[in-house]
Amino acid sequence: MLDMPKFKIAYILPNIFTAGSIFLAILAVIAADNGNFERAFWLVLISALFDALDGRVARLTKTTSQFGKEFDSLADAIAFGVVPALILHAAIGAEFGKFAILVVALYTIFGAVRLARFNIIAATTEPNVFIGLPIPAAALFVVSLTTLVMTSEPTWGLKLTLLIAAAIVAFLMVSNIRYPSFKHIHFEKSYFLKILITLIALFSLFYLYPGEFLPIVVAAYVLLGPIRALWTIFRKRKGNKPHVEAES
Numbered sequence: 001m002l003d004m005p006k007f008k009i010a011y012i013l014p015n016i017f018t019a020g021s022i023f024l025a026i027l028a029v030i031a032a033d034n035g036n037f038e039r040a041f042w043l044v045l046i047s048a049l050f051d052a053l054d055g056r057v058a059r060l061t062k063t064t065s066q067f068g069k070e071f072d073s074l075a076d077a078i079a080f081g082v083v084p085a086l087i088l089h090a091a092i093g094a095e096f097g098k099f100a101i102l103v104v105a106l107y108t109i110f111g112a113v114r115l116a117r118f119n120i121i122a123a124t125t126e127p128n129v130f131i132g133l134p135i136p137a138a139a140l141f142v143v144s145l146t147t148l149v150m151t152s153e154p155t156w157g158l159k160l161t162l163l164i165a166a167a168i169v170a171f172l173m174v175s176n177i178r179y180p181s182f183k184h185i186h187f188e189k190s191y192f193l194k195i196l197i198t199l200i201a202l203f204s205l206f207y208l209y210p211g212e213f214l215p216i217v218v219a220a221y222v223l224l225g226p227i228r229a230l231w232t233i234f235r236k237r238k239g240n241k242p243h244v245e246a247e248s
Contacts, residue, residue: 011063011065011068013057013058013061013063014054014055014057014058014061014063014064014068015054015067015068015071017050017051017053017054017057018050018051018054018068018071018072018075019075020047020050021047021048021050021051021054021075021079022047022075022078022079024043024044024046024047024050024079025043025044025047025078025079025080025083026083027043028040028041028043028044028047028083028087028143029083029086029087029090031043032086032087032090032091033090037087037091037146037147037150037151038147038151038211040087040143040147041143041144041146041147041211041214044079044083044084044087044139044140044143045140045143045144045214047079047080047083048079048080048136048139048140051072051075051076051079051080051136052136054068054072055072069119073115073119076115076135076136077111077112077115077135079139080111080135080136080138080139081107081108081111081112081115081135081139082108083139084107084138084139084142084143084146085104085105085107085108085142086104087142087143087146088100088103088104088107088142088143088146088162088163088166089101089104091146091149091150091159091162092146092154092159092162092163095156095159096159096160096163099163100163103163103166103167103170104166106167106170107138107142107166107167107169107170110170110171110173110174111135111138111139111170111173113173113174114132114133114134114135114138114173114174115135117131117132117174118130118131118132128180128181129178129179129180129181130178130179130180130181131176131177131178132172132173132174132175132176132177132179133169133172133173133175133177133179133222133225134173134179134181135173137179137218137221137222138169138170138172138173138222140214140218141165141169141215141218141219141222142165142166142169144214144215144218145162145165145166145215145219146162147211147215148211148212148215149162151211169222172222172225172226175225177225177226177228177229178225178228178229179221179224179225180224202217
């Protein structure tokens with residue numbers, strides 16, 4: 001008889017976080033359909049936290065598996081690809097018709113492409129860099145910005161800006177622009193106090209202005225990639241300019 005590997009109950013734990021991420025994202029869609037975009041925002045945020053935890057739990061418990069990786073990728077496609085698109089459409093889809101449908105469809109498709117590409121090239125890329133905007137960051141940007149717009153007094157122009165921003169984010173996901181990854185950063189002990197103070201300040205701002213803080217932080221991360229890319233191009237062009245000697 002073939003020796004079958006023993007099943008460990010610990011293998012269920014990271015997959016519970018993955019399943020929880022999908023469940024919370026579905027609740028977010030229901031909340032948005034009922035017009036409660038603030039609740040939808042918080043549910044997507046907690047869903048993203050669950051997504052961040054499942055891989056770490058798997059590594060800590062030494063229960064990483066191919067099934068877990070595939071399940072996590074499919075969960076990301078639903079929670080951060082389909083769900084933000086549905087929330088965005090629930091907010092402004094009726095006012096923009098086919099244009100809104102096109103944007104939310106492109107966002108979902110490009111999100112799936114982003115995940116497929118990540119699964120293929122993850123082992124060959126730098127550990128501290130993402131190629132293209134990560135889909136959880138794109139989802140948080142779209143949902144937080146949608147919530148910010150819908151909980152204010154949204155004008156037609158503001159809603160159009162939101163739709164265009166979602167389209168730009170969709171293309172950033174499948175771009176070759178590099179974004180920093182904070183998964184494998186090792187902080188030096190000498191910077192511990194500065195990091196601690198910075199984190200306390202950030203959490204304090206989040207506590208005081210939760211609705212405005214996250215969109216600003218996520219938007220800053222989204223813009224960081226293109227700004228770094230433009231700066232790199234500028235430096236290369238500046239470095240390639242021939243040196244002209246001054247006439248004596």
